[in-house]
Amino acid sequence: MKMNNIKNTFYRLCFFVLSVILINCVEKNTSTLANTGPQRIISLSPHITEILFTLDCEESIIAVTDFCTYPPQAKAKTSIGGLLNPNLEIILALQPDVLIGSPAHSELAIKFQDKNMKFVLLPDRTLQDIYQTIDSIGIILHIEQKAVQLNKSIRDSLTKYHNIKPEIKEIPRAVFLFGGDSGPAQALSAIGPGSFTDDLWREIGGQNALADLHTSFAQINREAFINANPDIIIEFRPDLPEKSGIEKASLEDWSEFMHLKAYKHNQIYRIPGQYALIPGPRIIKLSRAYLEILNLYQHKNDAVK
Numbered sequence: 001m002k003m004n005n006i007k008n009t010f011y012r013l014c015f016f017v018l019s020v021i022l023i024n025c026v027e028k029n030t031s032t033l034a035n036t037g038p039q040r041i042i043s044l045s046p047h048i049t050e051i052l053f054t055l056d057c058e059e060s061i062i063a064v065t066d067f068c069t070y071p072p073q074a075k076a077k078t079s080i081g082g083l084l085n086p087n088l089e090i091i092l093a094l095q096p097d098v099l100i101g102s103p104a105h106s107e108l109a110i111k112f113q114d115k116n117m118k119f120v121l122l123p124d125r126t127l128q129d130i131y132q133t134i135d136s137i138g139i140i141l142h143i144e145q146k147a148v149q150l151n152k153s154i155r156d157s158l159t160k161y162h163n164i165k166p167e168i169k170e171i172p173r174a175v176f177l178f179g180g181d182s183g184p185a186q187a188l189s190a191i192g193p194g195s196f197t198d199d200l201w202r203e204i205g206g207q208n209a210l211a212d213l214h215t216s217f218a219q220i221n222r223e224a225f226i227n228a229n230p231d232i233i234i235e236f237r238p239d240l241p242e243k244s245g246i247e248k249a250s251l252e253d254w255s256e257f258m259h260l261k262a263y264k265h266n267q268i269y270r271i272p273g274q275y276a277l278i279p280g281p282r283i284i285k286l287s288r289a290y291l292e293i294l295n296l297y298q299h300k301n302d303a304v305k
Contacts, residue, residue: 046280055141070274125194174233178238
């Protein structure tokens, strides 16, 4: 057992080091960046942009993607285009010190291997990945203390919500779906274990009704959804304007699933806005939305009793 713990610790340390390696570092610039930190940063993902702004690094950001819309000031930055298909000529012309993204940008990094461009690709899937990414950015930019404080603030908020969650005798089982204007019954895209959205739900006191999925995100068939028979259905709607809280979904939209427990007890919720699917500092807001759902669920249960 002790040897396994040592191995696990070693593997975690190795992963951390690998996740912050600068791809294709240029030796002549390394010493300069080591002393001052990157001054010209391109963010390749909305969550990276949000983290950089939260860490007060706005002045160092020279470009973002079309999808980096929060905070509003990010829209004023030069855009390099899409998330996975940015304009390569714009990137080259901007001459960044570093481009920061996620493992999804590995192919982009390979394209720039012979262009003297430096990439940092940081994990973005789980709650721990978020903490690690914030810490890594703090190290890269020489603002470690700010990063530590940001992570502490997030942890403190999540702990507070956990401590004030309602006492529910039976842990509610939820199914998390990506919704759209085509209707919930048309596209059943679900969130399984191993994602920050799932991590936050479990931390607040819930359970994923699709915990047996072997992937974090998957298309599920109607039979699997019906067999899960969740107590709660939570539908993420990034296509809708962001609001301060959650919404009750229209039961009419879910009428073909009226035999499910969530339908019978009117426990189908929508979380509008893109923030809930972005692995950045606003996960605090998602945790607060989950807490609101749990409170409504408990209230409904008490009323039934």
